[in-house]
Amino acid sequence: MTVSLRSLGIDRLGFEDRLTLVQELWDNIADHAAAMPLTEAQQAELERRIAEHEANPDDAVSWEEIRESIGQRLQA
Secondary structure, three states, X not given: XXXXXXXXXXXXXXXXXXXXXXHHXXXXXXXXXXXXXXXXXXXXXXXXXXXXXXXXXXXXOOHHHHHHHHHHHHHO
């Protein structure tokens, strides 16, 4: 049997209950994510990004700058 919203009865839950369930699922996945090793491709990409940052540390953009830029775009 394929797991789905309907088969689990999730489609009958109210909006707030579904949001709570999503948060609980996400927390559970996050708790177990460290147990999953990276694939070779993921490890290579991570190493590439670290090397790029180390070579050009001033290219990084702070969260505050990103948030301000998004805010400006939304107001335009």
